[in-house]
Amino acid sequence: MVNALELKHVDKVYDGPVPTQVLFDINLAFAENSFNAIIGSSGSGKSTLLNIMGTLDRATKGEVWVNSQSTAKLSRDGLAELRNQTIGFVFQFHFLLPEFTALENVLLPHRIGTSIISKEIVDRAHDIMELMGLSKVKNNPSARMSGGQQQRTAIARALINQPSIILADEPTGNLDSETTETTYELLRKIHQELNTTFIIITHDRRVAEKADRIVEIRDGKIALDMYR
Numbered sequence: 001m002v003n004a005l006e007l008k009h010v011d012k013v014y015d016g017p018v019p020t021q022v023l024f025d026i027n028l029a030f031a032e033n034s035f036n037a038i039i040g041s042s043g044s045g046k047s048t049l050l051n052i053m054g055t056l057d058r059a060t061k062g063e064v065w066v067n068s069q070s071t072a073k074l075s076r077d078g079l080a081e082l083r084n085q086t087i088g089f090v091f092q093f094h095f096l097l098p099e100f101t102a103l104e105n106v107l108l109p110h111r112i113g114t115s116i117i118s119k120e121i122v123d124r125a126h127d128i129m130e131l132m133g134l135s136k137v138k139n140n141p142s143a144r145m146s147g148g149q150q151q152r153t154a155i156a157r158a159l160i161n162q163p164s165i166i167l168a169d170e171p172t173g174n175l176d177s178e179t180t181e182t183t184y185e186l187l188r189k190i191h192q193e194l195n196t197t198f199i200i201i202t203h204d205r206r207v208a209e210k211a212d213r214i215v216e217i218r219d220g221k222i223a224l225d226m227y228r
């Protein structure tokens with residue numbers, strides 16, 4: 001079994017007048033193409049963990065391996081490149097640019113990598129948006145879409161560079177329960193169609209129960225790790 005992501009003995013201490021340790025000796029490996037949920041109460045360390053897995057933040061101690069590559073010795077630029085090529089992020093708040101159309105928002109991460117947007121990329125954007133049920137609204141300014149459509153656009157944007165890993169931090173935290181349901185069905189569909197590893201933080205039990213594995217974090221430690 002190949003691991004998409006692996007944490008080895010990860011500690012995180014936030015500096016400050018009173019340094020606080022929020023992660024304690026975390027060991028976790030996520031298999032390629034798996035669909036995982038991370039649960040835990042507010043303040044338990046979920047976002048810290050996700051940011052470290054996504055190399056947005058550094059562990060105080062321990063190692064992070066992405067696609068069997070250690071991130072320990074990578075420079076800032078090296079990390080950014082690895083991140084751009086392999087990881088797509090979805091956050092609770094979608095951070096779309098309101099003046100731009102949904103399609104333009106989806107194409108944005110690509111423009112960070114290169115200023116040329118080939119037909120291939122545009123075709124891919126159309127395909128992903130169709131998969132996400134956004135064909136009809138893709139030319140709408142993103143501010144003129146429903147909350148669910150906006151979040152689906154953010155998911156399409158996370159997929160445009162064909163990441164092998166999607167990290168999502170309470171992606172439906174801001175949506176009503178029906179929209180949450182639809183969004184998760186779409187995530188599962190994407191998971192089946194594109195070979196992507198999903199790691200999703202959620203506080204919605206019903207959502208977590210649809211994952212193949214549930215990891216619960218409590219006070220910065222793994223309290224439960226259950227395959228279903």
Ligand SMILES: Nc1ncnc2c1ncn2[C@@H]1O[C@H](COP(=O)(O)OP(=O)(O)O)[C@@H](O)[C@H]1O
Nearest residue numbers: 014015022040041042043044045046047048049
């Ligand atoms: N940048 C930071 N500096 C200091 N403390 C932080 C920082 N980010 C988070 N924390 C603290 O770390 C703990 C875990 O936070 P977080 O990972 O955001 O938890 P969760 O996502 O599970 O709600 C909390 O006590 C929080 O206050």
Ligand SMILES: [Mg+2]
Nearest residue numbers: 046047048169
């Ligand atoms: Mg959080």
